[in-house]
Amino acid sequence: MTAAEPVTLVVNGTEHEVVCDPDTPLLYVLRNDLGLVGAKFGCGLGLCGACNVLVDGHPVHSCDTPVWAVAGKQVTTVEGLGSDGRPHRLQETFVEEQALQCGYCTAGMLVTAAALLEREPDVDDAGVRRALDGNLCRCGSHNRIVRAVLGARPCGR
Amino acid sequence: MTNPSIQNNPRPDRWLTIRSDGVVLVRSGKVELGQGVLTALAQIVAEELDVDPSRISMVPAGTDQSPDESYTAGSMSVPHSGGALRAVCARVRALFVAEAAARLGVPAESLRVSDGAIGAPDGPGTSYWELADAVALDREIPDAVAKAPADYRIVGQDLPRLDLPDKVAGRRRFLHDLRPHGMLFGRVVRPPSRSAVLMSVDEDAARRMPGVVAVVRDGSFLGVVAEREEDALRAQAALRSACAWEEEDSLPSERDLAAFLTSAPAEETVLADTRGDGGAVAHPVRARFTRPYLAHASIAPSCGLALWDGDRLSVWSHTQGIYKLHASICRSQRLAAEQVVVQHVEGAGCYGHNAADDAAYDAVLLARAVPDRPVQVVWTREDELTWGPLGPAMVVDVEVDVDPAGQVQRWQHDVWSNGHASRPGPPGAPLLAATHVASAETALPAGDPPLQNGGGSGRNAVPLYDLPGQLVRTHRLTTMPLRTSAMRALGAHLNVYAIESVVDELAVLAGIDPVEYRLRMLTDERARAVLQAAAERAGWGDGTPGLGIGFARYKNRGAYCAVVAEVEAETHVRVRRLTIAVDVGLVVSPDGVVNQIEGGALQALSWTTKEQVRFDARTVTSRTWEDYPILTFSEVPPVDVVLLDRPDDASLGAGEASVGPTAAAIGNALYAATGLRVRALPLTPENVVAAMDD
Ligand code: FES
Numbered sequence: 031m032t033a034a035e036p037v038t039l040v041v042n043g044t045e046h047e048v049v050c051d052p053d054t055p056l057l058y059v060l061r062n063d064l065g066l067v068g069a070k071f072g073c074g075l076g077l078c079g080a081c082n083v084l085v086d087g088h089p090v091h092s093c094d095t096p097v098w099a100v101a102g103k104q105v106t107t108v109e110g111l112g113s114d115g116r117p118h119r120l121q122e123t124f125v126e127e128q129a130l131q132c133g134y135c136t137a138g139m140l141v142t143a144a145a146l147l148e149r150e151p152d153v154d155d156a157g158v159r160r161a162l163d164g165n166l167c168r169c170g171s172h173n174r175i176v177r178a179v180l181g182a183r184p185c186g187r
Numbered sequence: 188m189t190n191p192s193i194q195n196n197p198r199p200d201r202w203l204t205i206r207s208d209g210v211v212l213v214r215s216g217k218v219e220l221g222q223g224v225l226t227a228l229a230q231i232v233a234e235e236l237d238v239d240p241s242r243i244s245m246v247p248a249g250t251d252q253s254p255d256e257s258y259t260a261g262s263m264s265v266p267h268s269g270g271a272l273r274a275v276c277a278r279v280r281a282l283f284v285a286e287a288a289a290r291l292g293v294p295a296e297s298l299r300v301s302d303g304a305i306g307a308p309d310g311p312g313t314s315y316w317e318l319a320d321a322v323a324l325d326r327e328i329p330d331a332v333a334k335a336p337a338d339y340r341i342v343g344q345d346l347p348r349l350d351l352p353d354k355v356a357g358r359r360r361f362l363h364d365l366r367p368h369g370m371l372f373g374r375v376v377r378p379p380s381r382s383a384v385l386m387s388v389d390e391d392a393a394r395r396m397p398g399v400v401a402v403v404r405d406g407s408f409l410g411v412v413a414e415r416e417e418d419a420l421r422a423q424a425a426l427r428s429a430c431a432w433e434e435e436d437s438l439p440s441e442r443d444l445a446a447f448l449t450s451a452p453a454e455e456t457v458l459a460d461t462r463g464d465g466g467a468v469a470h471p472v473r474a475r476f477t478r479p480y481l482a483h484a485s486i487a488p489s490c491g492l493a494l495w496d497g498d499r500l501s502v503w504s505h506t507q508g509i510y511k512l513h514a515s516i517c518r519s520q521r522l523a524a525e526q527v528v529v530q531h532v533e534g535a536g537c538y539g540h541n542a543a544d545d546a547a548y549d550a551v552l553l554a555r556a557v558p559d560r561p562v563q564v565v566w567t568r569e570d571e572l573t574w575g576p577l578g579p580a581m582v583v584d585v586e587v588d589v590d591p592a593g594q595v596q597r598w599q600h601d602v603w604s605n606g607h608a609s610r611p612g613p614p615g616a617p618l619l620a621a622t623h624v625a626s627a628e629t630a631l632p633a634g635d636p637p638l639q640n641g642g643g644s645g646r647n648a649v650p651l652y653d654l655p656g657q658l659v660r661t662h663r664l665t666t667m668p669l670r671t672s673a674m675r676a677l678g679a680h681l682n683v684y685a686i687e688s689v690v691d692e693l694a695v696l697a698g699i700d701p702v703e704y705r706l707r708m709l710t711d712e713r714a715r716a717v718l719q720a721a722a723e724r725a726g727w728g729d730g731t732p733g734l735g736i737g738f739a740r741y742k743n744r745g746a747y748c749a750v751v752a753e754v755e756a757e758t759h760v761r762v763r764r765l766t767i768a769v770d771v772g773l774v775v776s777p778d779g780v781v782n783q784i785e786g787g788a789l790q791a792l793s794w795t796t797k798e799q800v801r802f803d804a805r806t807v808t809s810r811t812w813e814d815y816p817i818l819t820f821s822e823v824p825p826v827d828v829v830l831l832d833r834p835d836d837a838s839l840g841a842g843e844a845s846v847g848p849t850a851a852a853i854g855n856a857l858y859a860a861t862g863l864r865v866r867a868l869p870l871t872p873e874n875v876v877a878a879m880d881d
């Protein structure tokens with residue numbers, strides 16, 4: 031454990047300074063210091079994806095990423111997925127497909143899928159499943175989530 | 188069907204407030220568990236009152252204002268709360284129309300309601316909003332006729348779910364997300380094993396850690412409260428390593444669970460007995476089915492939030508039963524009912540009695556040490572998988588005698604299981620921490636709801652088929668090594684698996700197609716219709732290998748559901764496709780029903796093929812997603828749901844209907860694919876191999 035000190039991080043395009051132990055998991059800084067509660071605690075062990083956020087465009091588990099590790103990088107949370115006040119296309123297709131029941135897994139799914147579509151805009155069904163295999167959903171919304179992701183591709187469905 | 192929701196809460200003002208600003212506040216005692224129920228109820232209200240759904244505001248349930256509708260469970264929310272709201276809204280509408288008629292000096296029959304405006308075509312008018320202050324709802328009002336389903340415009344349509352915009356935007360919506368002013372973070376150090384007793388703990392190191400506000404110890408209950416979440420977690424770890432526990436073995440052998448279940452002391456209940464003399468027996472069929480303990484395994488660990496303000500206590504919980512939790516807290520804390528308010532806030536998906544209530548009580552105990560500051564407790568993933576109530580392990584023995592002509596002469600079904608209900612509320616079902624404090628309350632072994640309420644261990648144990656000579660019994664254990672309670676579909680999971688497996692076996696013995704064989708034993712038209720619809724949609728009989736079917740009517744009086752599974756078995760059992768036909772009576776939200784049916788089917792697929800709570804002589808050892816794996820994206824097959832439309836029949840609830848039939852269809856498909864009857868769940872490679880040896 032290290033003493034609390036000022037840590038600077040850039041989240042959804044805005045620079046923030048928080049005072050905390052730099053080993054604090056990014057998830058707690060987002061949820062408790064920055065008020066960005068979209069990313070969720072599910073396991074704290076990197077095994078469920080509920081806490082996923084993007085760091086320089088790549089999905090990471092914010093539950094086991096210390097906040098010092100994102101210094102100088104761009105962090106994107108579900109709250110920052112949209113742009114110009116408009117929701118991300120995935121946020122629309124998730125509602126259209128009712129791609130959730132409880133929605134606790136949703137933020138992690140959305141950011142992971144957003145990174146996937148950036149990387150592979152014409153990904154297919156199997157590719158979506160592969161990319162989301164580390165994101166757990168207990169409500170059984172999987173097929174709807176896959177449909178929502180496919181529907182958000184630039185080419186549509 | 189009697190409806191306890193309206194019987195217990197007859198006054199309309201319990202349910203509705205019609206405001207002069209054009210808003211209708213609706214209070215249901217049922218809670219959102221991720222099943223979309225609030226949207227369905229809003230649709231029913233909008234329909235019956237004739238107002239635009241956008242005017243409806245669903246008030247989250249709280250014991251200070253909501254009708255007491257007991258638990259949100261058993262697929263009864265739309266039947267009970269929806270039925271009550273429909274009746275209440277029909278009465279309220281009639282009352283407003285009568286008032287309008289009196290004021291306008293026209294006959295009530297000439298008036299129409301449209302989005303709350305009341306008037307005659309081309310005549311003068313008024314509205315709910317204008318009359319809101321003049322019509323008294325704080326009294327019982329006369330019955331009125333509800334709309335005919337043929338006139339529905341909103342019920343039966345897919346309305347966007349009310350909770351989705353917040354959830355896709357990541358807005359503060361879950362209990363876990365609340366951060367009331369001054370909130371502290373609480374964490375509990377659970378005992379290392381089931382009967383462990385805390386002998387001593389050195390609290391000093393934890394107390395001196397930065398941010399720690401309080402360490403709470405009461406008997407074997409130990410927790411910490413801190414300013415920051417990471418402080419609480421560090422202090423929790425420090426406390427854990429500063430404890431001395433006395434432990435002993437208290438659990439049966441996991442390897443021989445069936446022997447334990449069938450030999451432990453138990454209470455026998457006969458659910459059906461139509462035995463006659465029986466005739467000549469040509470083929471006896473004897474089969475034993477087992478399932479292990481199962482975990483709820485919600486994606487969020489349970490959470491509770493509590494605030495003590497003098498001798499008043501506020502609690503926020505994702506419980507299924509705000510009033511029951513309220514009663515438990517009042518009893519354990521010796522508080523009068525009016526000192527405590529329990530407010531529902533959404534949690535992650537809830538599939539039965541999970542640890543939500545326990546987490547709420549943890550927060551109550553920790554917050555007592557820091558008056559005037561709210562304390563939020565979040566369980567660890569490990570505690571969620573190990574200390575939450577479990578779905579009971581079960582054994583089902585089926586014995587059938589078939590005569591030389593292939594007719595069933597005798598059908599016997601015995602269930603051994605711990606009870607499936609230990610929900611909070613009554614004494615004897617204390618919240619977890621109340622069993623760890625110094626003045627500990629004792630948990631009685633879980634009970635079973637009576638069959639007329641759907642049963643517990645014996646849910647769906649009585650076959651719906653015309654089978655003569657039935658003897659159906661449950662043997663509910665009167666000792667409870669691991670705490671068990673209600674989990675989606677209760678005993679129906681294994682009971683339906685067993686019945687449908689044996690029926691399949693009989694069809695093969697008789698040389699009759701399994702769908703045809705079932706149809707011959709079913710007279711209920713609606714049962715036959717779902718079987719035929721599922722078979723037809725799945726291409727039954729067109730030569731696709733590895734198809735199996737499963738059928739049940741949930742609780743024998745709820746929704747009808749038939750499932751065809753397509754299975755492939757090489758190194759492990761892989762379900763390639765599920766085709767489901769379901770009849771839930773009147774459908775309020777079609778896509779909501781399909782979502783529930785899919786969700787139930789995929790959860791059943793996960794239980795049936797993968798899941799198993801592991802334990803040693805002292806405690807549960809499956810603590811993480813690595814030891815308790817659940818279905819992942821690459822294992823999820825396409826699920827095709829056919830919804831049979833029955834607008835003139837009562838709504839039956841959808842959350843649990845597909846569980847038993849899906850499990851059964853997978854088992855029967857595995858037989859079709861491999862020739863093996865695997866009767867020990869889950870259908871892991873080990874259990875499949877063991878079935879080969881039998
Ligand atoms: S909470 Fe981070 S992976 Fe589960």
Ligand code: FES
Pocket residue numbers: 129130131132133134135136166167168169170171221486535536
């Ligand atoms: S929607 Fe509930 S966990 Fe995915």
